[in-house]
Amino acid sequence: MNNEKEENNISSVFPLFKSLTEQELELLNSRIKCNIYRKGEIIYREGSKITGCYCVNKGIIKIYKTGIDFKPQIVAFAIKGDITGYRSVLSNEVACTTAEVLEEAEIYYIPSDIIFNLIKSNSDFALSLIQLTCRELDQANIFIKDIAQKTVKQRLAEVLLMLEKTFKTDSDGFIAVNLTREDISSIVGTATESVIRILGDFKKENFISIKGKKIKILDKKKLSLISDSLF
């Protein structure tokens, strides 16, 4: 189970672990558990106790907070190479978000004591972890500024660009993720109907094309201009 191939895999897929020594990688591998999750499954739920963190090797996870009337607010996605749940582990608090599988996922579980030990034994690892949280914090602050100051149309344009950047495109140029209109609305922070209407506008103006849930960006420049309100 802890063969050479898999060891290489962990540190190559997850940049966070690239500073680990061979011994540390060995220990990590000996304690890692791999699980497959189906679409719709909950990996951990807001308010529940977390005993380790989750490294996504395959699939797509949406991470959200539950808001008014149980309306979810998506705050992040996790895909191959991303690590989630570490925040609650490190601050020893219950999970502050829910992680739900959007596309069948293969996920490594790392018990929290391993994380703490790595922080103690390897300062480069600690630094990487700090830098990771700092990056996420900046992302969050940017999002706050946007959501507070931009119109729904601007935010939707921005979200579409973000989605393409995050999930890349398939062979036909469509963004490689299946999100419901409701999902999109709970990223943008708006009503589902508003998303639908504005997507319709974008389509009419040939900024995007739509095939069912799939969206293809045709005019990245125009969407950028809209999102930055420079048009």
Next chain:
Amino acid sequence: MNNEKEENNISSVFPLFKSLTEQELELLNSRIKCNIYRKGEIIYREGSKITGCYCVNKGIIKIYKTGIDFKPQIVAFAIKGDITGYRSVLSNEVACTTAEVLEEAEIYYIPSDIIFNLIKSNSDFALSLIQLTCRELDQANIFIKDIAQKTVKQRLAEVLLMLEKTFKTDSDGFIAVNLTREDISSIVGTATESVIRILGDFKKENFISIKGKKIKILDKKKLSLISDSLF
């Protein structure tokens, strides 16, 4: 300058440094610089390079991102015991926010190499730093959810409660900070006029009282109910 009293001071005012050894504290003290900033002064500006981080010993700092048409979006305050600028230092990037003095401030400056060395030499310090960023990250995510889902009235109620909790009250019960209506609007993420109107509503309903810039919360319970939209 580096007398015993000041050494004790640093670690007692800033919880982040409580795990430092005597030698580390001594080194820290030998490199720290203390500055006084007047109201309106900029400590660092978004987009500029940062060479160290700032520990607030006195005064009030507002931290904001610049948005559309240069409209600022306040993302945090820093008061006695808070540390700011460390994010940009750690991620080796230009400042992603601007820090501006609201009330005359006394601020310790710590060169970035000290921070990096402490992370290397003291894993408890590294862990504290990680936990600090994690807490801030969670705060940011909560704010995203609120700003996306709540009405302006709900958000303003919440912000008033936050302000009282952060800055406490003076002897007359007024929140101990001077913010312009514009400042408040750029926390809430709305127009200045909306803030004024809704503050007027709150006053009319006796949830708050107003004397110039100063605000006193009269009915914390009602404001909580409004903010949680449970009324």
Next chain:
DNA sequence: CGGAACTTTGACACGTCTCAAATGCCGTGG
């Protein structure tokens, strides 16, 4: 094939923003 979930469309109401103008407040300089 059937039912549930998702998407789309329309009408309408309401919240919020913008613009404009009046008033109030405060520090500066005469």
Next chain:
DNA sequence: CCACGGCATTTGAGACGTGTCAAAGTTCCG
């Protein structure tokens, strides 16, 4: 000490964006 100018606050009117509700159409999946 007062007058002035500039900035902050307040109020009003109107336009616009966005949310809500209801209903019909569509897709998905067992």
